[in-house]
Amino acid sequence: xxxxxxxxxxxxxxxxxxxxxxxxxxxxxxxxxxxxxxxxxxxxxxxxxxxxxxxxxxxxxxxxxxxxxxxxxxxxxxxxxxxxxxxxxxxxxxxxxxxxxxxxxxxxxxxxxxxxxxxxxxxxxxxxxxxxxxxxxxxxxxxxxxxxxxxxxxxxxxxxxxxxxxxxxxxxxxxxxxxxxxxxxxxxxxx
Ligand code: SF4
Ligand code: SF4
Numbered sequence: 001x002x003x004x005x006x007x008x009x010x011x012x013x014x015x016x017x018x019x020x021x022x023x024x025x026x027x028x029x030x031x032x033x034x035x036x037x038x039x040x041x042x043x044x045x046x047x048x049x050x051x052x053x054x055x056x057x058x059x060x061x062x063x064x065x066x067x068x069x070x071x072x073x074x075x076x077x078x079x080x081x082x083x084x085x086x087x088x089x090x091x092x093x094x095x096x097x098x099x100x101x102x103x104x105x106x107x108x109x110x111x112x113x114x115x116x117x118x119x120x121x122x123x124x125x126x127x128x129x130x131x132x133x134x135x136x137x138x139x140x141x142x143x144x145x146x147x148x149x150x151x152x153x154x155x156x157x158x159x160x161x162x163x164x165x166x167x168x169x170x171x172x173x174x175x176x177x178x179x180x181x182x183x184x185x186x187x188x189x190x191x
Contacts, residue, residue, distance in 0.1 A: 077167045
């Protein structure tokens, strides 16, 4: 289920005068603070099976990221085992960080061969800003923002992923594909 920002919201009088909303925000923050401070006690003494707490013990516990989350961009591999990418270079041109590098491959002219494909395709995650422009620019549903953000490493040179490292089966991306289709339909065809 995708979430959209409602930009047509009309503020009430109390929201416009600002102070009650600040107080409401502080109450919510304080409530979370005290639940986090004491919420683990029933769990520790065995009274509850789950901690009533908002923080997560990473990496033992993981967060379920919303579908709109932008983790590292990956390349979709379709059911036939081919990349959807046709090496058009639009994502490369749209990337504000200049971290995508594509070399188109040459078709040898044999029948049933892919007409256009990337011979080399790399993304340097050390400079990627996870903006999602590449995903937005792609006309072939070939590059998608995944929910993977665990790419920290000690050597920045290893953060440049090649085509094989970027390859992700489309079946693993189907929720994101649906989300992007809905998002594009909304932007392109609704007032
Ligand atoms: S997410 Fe943004 S910065 Fe990263 S590769 Fe895509 S366009 Fe470039
Ligand atoms: S990922 Fe999409 S935009 Fe980028 S080169 Fe391939 S087909 Fe073109």
